[in-house]
Amino acid sequence: MQNNILSCEHITMEFGGLVALNDVSLSVAKSSITGLIGPNGAGKTTMFNVITCNLKPTTGSIIFEGNNIAGFKPYKIVPLGMARTFQNIRLFENLTVLENIMIGFAHKTKYGLFDPILKTPRFLKQEKEIKDKALELLEKINLKEKAHLKATGLSYGEQRKVEIARALATSPKLLLLDEPAAGMNPNEKIALMYFIKEIKDTFNLTVFLIEHDMKFVMGICQKIYVLDYGAKIAEGTPEEIQKDPKVIIAYLGEANVKN
């Protein structure tokens, strides 16, 4: 459909004898915040890995902005306008906040191998441009005053923001967030909800997120897909999902459904 930035059609992903995804179809509407939920091992991260081409599906198509990208090399995905964050924060701990963000802009540089070594004017000019852009981005997310701190000197919630900002530096149209609220306290989670809504509008994004925290998912997503044992068992608005008997059964006794 025209209005979908992403459509996954009949995705099956097998690992040897294990069917991690079984004929899953889903789509993400442009400018929406869409959620993917399901009990542990349901296949959510596998779905993200297929969408970002870290895994080639056994069968099925991934249509991103009208093109089937299934089987593309992962490095081709960022220039197309897709970025993701991971379950565990993956910042460079020994670098500053600013340097971590600058890495996100690195794909836009156009200097050769020896330019950084020789610190040529071409290198220095681009380095300055990237630094300015990174500072501008940090200002937009209210972290400019922490630019020169080591990434580890930030609170967990702030580190998550930096990781998301690094993904934003690649100018994505679609941002995939894998459990963004994991490990956060209730206040950090509320702040993160506002942050995601804010960057979605500021940067004209579409957001697709995996999250275990039901309050978070229900509070932020317009549409939710539910996986269980690799199969799609439900899709709908938060209200529809909350009262869907198949979803309730899938989650009964699930120790990982956190409030």
Ligand SMILES: Nc1ncnc2c1ncn2[C@@H]1O[C@H](COP(=O)(O)OP(=O)(O)OP(=O)(O)O)[C@@H](O)[C@H]1O
């Ligand atoms: N590279 C792999 N090789 C073999 N099996 C895998 C691989 N990746 C995932 N799996 C299996 O596929 C299934 C789905 O895993 P996946 O990580 O996608 O679930 P998930 O819904 O993201 O779970 P969680 O909520 O615990 O993160 C699991 O049984 C997992 O062990």
